[in-house]
Amino acid sequence: MLERHSDFLDVEPYSLNKVEKRERLEHYLNELTRHHYEHCPEYARILNAFDKNPEDDMTLEEIPALPVRIFKEKDMLSVPRDRIVKVMTSSGTSGQKVSKIYLDKETTRAQTKCLTNIVKSYIGSKRLPMLILDTPLVKKDRALYSARGAGIIGFSMFGRDVTYTLDEEMNLDVAALERFMDRNGGERILLFGYTFMIWQYFLKELERRNINLNIEGGMLFHTGGWKKLKAEQISEDMYRERLQKVCGNISVHNQYGMAEQLGSVFMECEHGNMHCSIFSDVIIRRAEDFSVCDHGEAGLIELMSVLPSSYPGHAILTEDLGICLGEDDCPCGRLGKYFKLLGRVQNAEIRGCSDTYGR
Amino acid sequence: MADDIQYLAGGEISSSKPLEPYDETVVAFLNEFSSALMKDAKCKMFPDIITFAFWARKANLARLKQDYPMRGVRLGRGLAFHIAPSNIPINFIFTYAFGLLAGNANVVRVSSKEFPQVDQVCRVLNALLREPRNKPIEDRTAIVRYSRQSEHTKIFSSACHARVIWGGDQTIEIIRRNPIAPRAVDIAFADRYSLAVIDSNELINADENAFNRLMTNFYNDTYLMDQNACSSPQLILWTGERLDAAKARFWQGVFDYARHRYDLSPIKVVDKYLQTCLDAIDFDEIDRVRRYGNLVWRVSLKTLNPLTNDRIRGKFGLFFEYDLNDWAELWKVINEKYQTLTYFGVDAQRLAELVRDNGLSGIDRIVPIGKALAINIFWDGFNLIEALSRNIYFE
Structure with a gap:
């Protein structure tokens, strides 16, 4: 985040209506566009090719969004290399290229502050006893210290008595879990983990052992994507209901975000809708021409964030599909756009004759 | 053991005895194949199969022979081993026909990726090969599928007299790790x-x-x-x-x-x-x-x-x-x-x-414009009939 914008992070994350929000975001994002154009030569070349002039004041919809995979193909930096304090990588499956996101101190700090602001608006400002539905290995093993490890460490700061529920072999650590419940039973509890890991190693194991944690009030946040669960035909409702059956009285919140835009996450509300905070926005676009979809119409998801200043990731075109359901009028009361995720775009069957042996 | 092979048409090669290019038996067979494809209800639904069927008609083959005469007395090389490109489904049967026309027995490895065109064409081809009159062709035909890890690329490479590699630079590099006999020829279609x-x-x-x-x-x-x-x-x-x-x-x-x-x-x-x-x-x-x-x-x-x-x-x-x-x-x-x-x-x-x-x-x-993809006996600067046969020099 640009230094001169940093006061914005103190504003309540769902407090601006669409007129106020647009005015602020357009200002910040146009300034970021100019900043990246000036400092990231690769970004400048892309804008030049597409005939975009950063000196023009662009609407949110006009600000160019980079294809998310560009961060896997190129090193994209808008600050000198010696200012980089951390390189975040996306957790790609083996053999795939991973994104490399170059973070300086300002961007890292802004990410933390932004995430804190958003999460606290859900859980309150008090730290809660916390279960991490994963293995402690993710913070030890360098190979796992990708977005997954960073996500867990990042979220851990909202908890106290932070307890990992899986051991290093991904087995449920029943003893640790029981001790945790003994210490904290009756309190509001915070749970965090990765969507599929929770399903596979936590929920199924509790079900198999017929354990109920009897949490009296808690919030479970999960992230990582629905791809594998979709293959098993698990619906969001089923996911929530079965978790509630083994955990007790908890609300379940999917958190959507990308390694390319850490911090300004999108959170699922009590009504099952994904919400943009004032620090981010979503634009659903038609694949046929990138025009903006109407509310209720499915398309490619573009994500915007005011945070990235060390790399040109303030507007990115993802390979996810979604539907924008409305703006400022979700029954949960949060202002801003709210949307549904529909999963990844289908892989293409590429025709042609080059290099296809063994496929 | 190398037993992970599937014969989609034909079977193990039982004769690699070379024939003359445009041998009458071969031309007659391709013509019969062409009519069978054109009459087949399922094959008719694929424009690329029909394109091949048109190409394989006797009249067209006669014209090819006439338009591109080859000098000298010629004979096929023996056994040709083809690695078909996996993303243009119909090319496997073109490369087979080129090999046959040049006077060779042919092993054609099709991609492990399944295409309806491959199944349909092989079904028709198999039915024809079962006819006793087509025994000489049956002896010389093996349309095969096997996994990339299989030993078969090595086996066929060492046995063949000519190898035809479609599919680009990376495929060529992988296939060429399997040596061919000193006298054998390699025809490779690189990225272009x-x-x-x-x-x-x-x-x-x-x-x-x-x-x-x-x-x-x-x-x-x-x-x-x-x-x-x-x-x-x-x-x-x-x-x-x-x-x-x-x-x-x-x-x-x-x-x-x-x-x-x-x-x-x-x-x-x-x-x-x-x-x-x-x-x-x-x-x-x-x-x-x-x-x-x-x-x-x-x-x-x-x-x-x-x-x-x-x-x-x-x-x-x-x-x-x-x-x-x-x-x-x-x-x-x-x-x-x-x-x-x-x-x-x-x-x-x-x-x-x-x-x-x-x-x-x-x-x-x-x-x-419009003929970029039209495959013919001329490809990448080769006359494939010529490249897959040899010239018997005399004076």
């Missing part, structure tokens, strides 16, 4: 780069009919295979004086034609967008992108750069274009990677002579 040239004056003068035909033809050369075939044009060169008007007419026409036909899935759009961004970063000669929705993207180049031009490749309707003031600009970028030059409104023979007179190491085919 293709381009088109359009004369702006002729395009403006084209009447409605000719223009519409050109749109169909250009679509078939490009969008039909997602521009991924090595003979699909990547770069469009413009000659003549009426450049702006011609380009406006041409690209609007391409857009209008493709919009109701091409399946522009979201993944193709994001791939195309990524590719364009990467090109803008990597190549100084990229000027600017003009978009017709997300269907047709044309990217003008500032110059033709000999060092990079063959790496500037489009897909899913991403085209590069350049105003060619002087043919010499083109000659300086041509290298051995350049394969097919498709044209509209330009004299092909003159172009062929220019390639010769300038001693260019690339450009093997000069064909009208």
Whole structure:
């Protein structure tokens, strides 16, 4: 985040209506566009090719969004290399290229502050006893210290008595879990983990052992994507209901975000809708021409964030599909756009004759 | 053990005794095969199968033999081993027919990826091979499928007298790790780069009919295979004086034609967008992108750069274009990677002579727009019948 914008992070994350929000975001994002154009030569070349002039004041919809995979193909930096304090990588499956996101101190700090602001608006400002539905290995093993490890460490700061529920072999650590419940039973509890890991190693194991944690009030946040669960035909409702059956009285919140835009996450509300905070926005676009979809119409998801200043990731075109359901009028009361995720775009069957042996 | 092989048609080769090119038995068999395919209800549904069936008619084969006579007394090489390209489904049967016509027994390895065309063609082929009169062909036919890890590539490579590798540089590299016999020949189809040239004056003068035909033809050369075939044009060169008007007419026409036909899935759009961004970063000669929705993207180049031009490749309707003031600009970028030059409104023979007179190491085919993908016994500068047979010298 640009230094001169940093006061914005103190504003309540769902407090601006669409007129106020647009005015602020357009200002910040146009300034970021100019900043990246000036400092990231690769970004400048892309804008030049597409005939975009950063000196023009662009609407949110006009600000160019980079294809998310560009961060896997190129090193994209808008600050000198010696200012980089951390390189975040996306957790790609083996053999795939991973994104490399170059973070300086300002961007890292802004990410933390932004995430804190958003999460606290859900859980309150008090730290809660916390279960991490994963293995402690993710913070030890360098190979796992990708977005997954960073996500867990990042979220851990909202908890106290932070307890990992899986051991290093991904087995449920029943003893640790029981001790945790003994210490904290009756309190509001915070749970965090990765969507599929929770399903596979936590929920199924509790079900198999017929354990109920009897949490009296808690919030479970999960992230990582629905791809594998979709293959098993698990619906969001089923996911929530079965978790509630083994955990007790908890609300379940999917958190959507990308390694390319850490911090300004999108959170699922009590009504099952994904919400943009004032620090981010979503634009659903038609694949046929990138025009903006109407509310209720499915398309490619573009994500915007005011945070990235060390790399040109303030507007990115993802390979996810979604539907924008409305703006400022979700029954949960949060202002801003709210949307549904529909999963990844289908892989293409590429025709042609080059290099296809063994496929 | 190497027992992980599936015979889709024919069986183990029981005779590799060479035949004469265009042997009567072979021509008669291909003709019979052609009619069987054309009559078959399921095969009829695939235009590419019908294209092959048309090509394999006796009359067409006779014309090929006559139009491209080979000198001397010739005989097949023996056993030909073909690695078929996996993404143009019908090419496996063309390469088989080339091998047969040249006088060889043929093992054709088709991709592990399944195509309905392969199944249908093999079903018809098998039925014919079972006829006793086709025993000599049956003895010489093995259409096989096996996994990439299989030992069979090694086994067939060491046994064959000629090996035909389709599928690009990486495939060639992998297959060539398996040695062939010292006397055997390798014919490999490497990654190639293709381009088109359009004369702006002729395009403006084209009447409605000719223009519409050109749109169909250009679509078939490009969008039909997602521009991924090595003979699909990547770069469009413009000659003549009426450049702006011609380009406006041409690209609007391409857009209008493709919009109701091409399946522009979201993944193709994001791939195309990524590719364009990467090109803008990597190549100084990229000027600017003009978009017709997300269907047709044309990217003008500032110059033709000999060092990079063959790496500037489009897909899913991403085209590069350049105003060619002087043919010499083109000659300086041509290298051995350049394969097919498709044209509209330009004299092909003159172009062929220019390639010769300038001693260019690339450009093997000069064909009208619409024929980029038309496979024939001539490919990549080879006459395949000739390359897969030997000449018996005498004096």
